[in-house]
Amino acid sequence: MLALIQSLPGVALFRRLAWMCTALLVVLSCAAAAAQELTLTGAGSTFAYPLYSKWAAEYLKAHPGVQVNYQSIGSGGGIRQVSIGTVDFGGTDGPMTNSQLAEARQKLNGAEILHFPTALGAAVPVYNLPGVHSELNFTAAALAGIFLGTVQKWNDPEIARANPGVKLPNEYILVIHRADGSGTSFLWVDYLSKVSPAFAAKVRVSTSPRWPVGLGGKGNEGVAGLVRQMPFSIGYVELVYALNSHMLYGSVQNREGQFVRADLNSVSAAATAMAKYMPSDFRADITNPPGVGSYPVCSFTWMLVPTKMRNRAKGEALKSFLSWGLTAGQKYASALSYAPLSQAIVEQELQALKLLQY
Amino acid sequence: MQYPPRRRQVINAVMLTLTGLCTLLVVSVLFFILGYLAWHGAQSLNWDFFTKLPAPVGQTGGGMANALVGSLKMLLLASVIGIPIGMLAGIYLAEFGHGWLSGLVRYTTDLLNGVPSIVMGIFVYTLVVLPMRHFSTLAGGIALGIMMIPIALRSTEEFLRGVPNSMRESGLALGASKAQTVFTVIVPSALTGIVTGIMLNLARVAGETAPLLFTAFGNQFWSKGINEPTASLPVMIFNYAISPYEDWHRQAWAAGFVLLMAVLLINIVARVVLQRGRRVSR
Amino acid sequence: MTTATQTGESVEMQPSAASMKLSFMERLRKGDEAAYLITLCAALTVALITALLAQHLWANSSLSRHQSGWNFLWSSEWDPGSEIFGALPFIYGTLVTSVLSLIIAIPIGLGAAIFLAEMAPRKLSDILTFLVELLAAVPSVIFGLLGIFVLVPFLTAYVVPALRALFGWLPIFQGAFYGVSYFSASVVLAIMIVPFIVSISREVLLSVPASQREAMMALGATKWDVTWHAVVPYASRGIMGSVFLALARALGETMAVTMVIGNVPDVHVSLLSPGYTIAAVIANEFTEATGDLYIHALIELGLVLFVTTMIINAAARLLMLRFKVQEVNA
16 A cells, blocks of 8 residues: 555645545535435424424425434523524423513514424423332422422431332432523423422522532433432433433422322323413413322423524425424324323414414 | 662662553553443444434434444545645645744644634634534534644645655756646655545544534434535434433444544554654655 | 757757746746645635634624623633623633643653653564554543443442542542542543653653763663653653643543533532533533523633633643654644
8 A cells, every 4th residue: 555655646646536525525515406305404402302303203204305303402502593593493491581582583684483382291300219119209399409409318308208108318319400501491490489489589490590509411311311320319301201211200299289290191281271371472381280180390392483484495394394293293292201282272383383474 | 789779770670660550551541442342332333323314212223324424524524625725734834935924824733733622613613604504514524624734734744844855956956846846756755644644634533523513513314415414423422422321322332433443443554654654764 | 958868859958057047937837836826825724714713712702701801710600591601610620620630640641651762672662652642542522431431430439439538538539429520520531631641751752862861871870760860851841841732632622521520510629529611511501502692601711711722732832842753643
């Protein structure tokens, strides 16, 4: 090989290599231009990532040629990227605030960002307690205390009271929260602020709350990963992550005083209880609802859709994908432990979608 | 009487052992990494890994075919950007440049070389992604390409300087112009070194993750052309490693093994060729 | 004026020295001007890219710079939700992990360099140096991968209990240990920078003139004496240069650190607690920084990192000026 390199005259080699590379690049770029296919890029909520990635795979089967590339970078990321237009749609579980919407309007030259709920999910407290293999009950006060740092040990009376008969270890609790901007964080903090004035006083509700204690994991995946690895830890993740990683998660006490475990029924119950409060822009808050059997830490997850897109084809493709998700896509939701949307909400959304013109 | 004194001989022996142990420690880390990755990664490697796309979240199976292709595309782009600029600038410094301009170029090359890779990611984000209004393979390729420039420049300059002046003089004496001499005599004779330098450069840039996080972004499907976001091997390893799924961990090991093997093989080949080249010229 | 070549063809020989100066057009045709211009453009492009980088970092951090001024560097509150941005936790974390990694890496690296340059037989030294330089080529994300799954459990099970038993009374080893911490990040960084210290120090040691060694040997010294009392002092500035280069590398390291440091934006005295570094926070929060001030604050962090590595690299170059060293591709 040495001889080969040394035998080629320098200029001829460079020229050949340069032509090869340029030719390859031209071919690659042409492949993009010539293709009939379309790619929609979305980013955001890790909460909804399992659902959207399933939808993308199934939608591709139903509509070959339309790829929906969704990157799970956290709701904060979804809000940011869709506001500056670097992605076609966003995913978030913490609705955009009015100031964020105003900023987006300004950056996108007047285009609005619309919220479309796609599914209902729940945030559950996952934990890793060596020696404890049962599902624990958590009161609102216990959870607030844990995440505030005032409840420091696993055998604290606040936790023990709700779990008679379970031998809780005398170990410090390791709190795991999100390191990135997260709608799941928003949901968790929103719930804790509603049930604990002490928590509300200390922590502001946002997608990037200032946590008094704990370690940060990146994405729902990161939090679940850390809880799995660290003994005596507790974190909050979307239900499907707890189920997929076969982790233990606890029941949370709802407003009625029951200890409710998150599942399709309890999540749907929460949504039903709050159904009459659904605003026209769909930015509803359904944490800590009344009603027997409702799970208190539920949220809609929204797709953020800008009213102006770079080209019509993309806009229409996005509308088509979203309509598919709201109708045919709902059946995949239950398999992934998201509660499907009620018919009433779906109707409302499809109406709003029709009004969207690109 | 013994000379040197017994005490100093003992110290000599002790320090020899200690420093030898230090070296052993460092070298054994390399073998540990290789061995561990070979054990965990190789057993997770299968045909699917090289041919399939990632499966939806929570489902087992799938592979990293798009990440492999994405990485290759970006390396190609990076080479097209980084190598010509680096080499031509290196030729300038070695053959044509004098005075303050050369000094300035060398200083800025060193600066560019010292830029942390995450900062390079920020730069290319504000330079390419924001104006283009989307993430792309092109942005990732540009980030990696800019990182290749300083090393391509430095290695080209060094190897050109290593060519004896007699060759330059003989070229000029035969009536060739300076350009002709440089491009048809000097550069080819330094070519072994330059090519191996490029190979080492590529191997280093192939493993870079940070600059790709907000330039190439990611893609669970095939990325077409250079205008779409793309998956890449190092970023996939990162994402899978911090996840809670066993199957993703398994795939991260496999990907790590593939990446490490590729990088090490290029390094070994390049360095062996380089050493042999050095020995020949000596 | 024509002459005949060996094959009998006529060759146009160059005119005499007086008319040797070629006209601009002739030079252009011969390609000299073109080559000069093209390579000059390439060289200027490099300078331009660097300038552009600095300008982008400066311009895109303007909101944050105007908001906090110099206070940015020593306020310790990082609360993006309330738009409060203080860089101290990250600067602290970056410094702590880098310095600790140096403390771990320098003795081992220097020891290995001394062995390879002075004490080992040439053939063995060549092979081992080759292997050490291969270690330098391992990508950072691989170190991160091994860091999470191998190193952190190892540290948790064996090293930290031992440290606590011996030094638990020191404030830097107190508090709970969760695996991810300043300490784990420092160990991973140390493993990553050791090859640089080894290979550059080795080159520096090899470049010490033989006269230094011979003078000492003539006085009846052992190999170690020669090394420790003659060679190393002579090479000390170059060795410091290699340390600075390793430091610059450690400061900017992103992936391996972010996977094992815990991602907590607080200043903790204990090395066993989790923390954050500048590179790690940028990697984690950049794509989701909602709000311009947030992004500008992150870019300002990048600017701080850029300036710091610039200064340290410059210091390294100054120290190594005397030593013409063939560097490993750092």
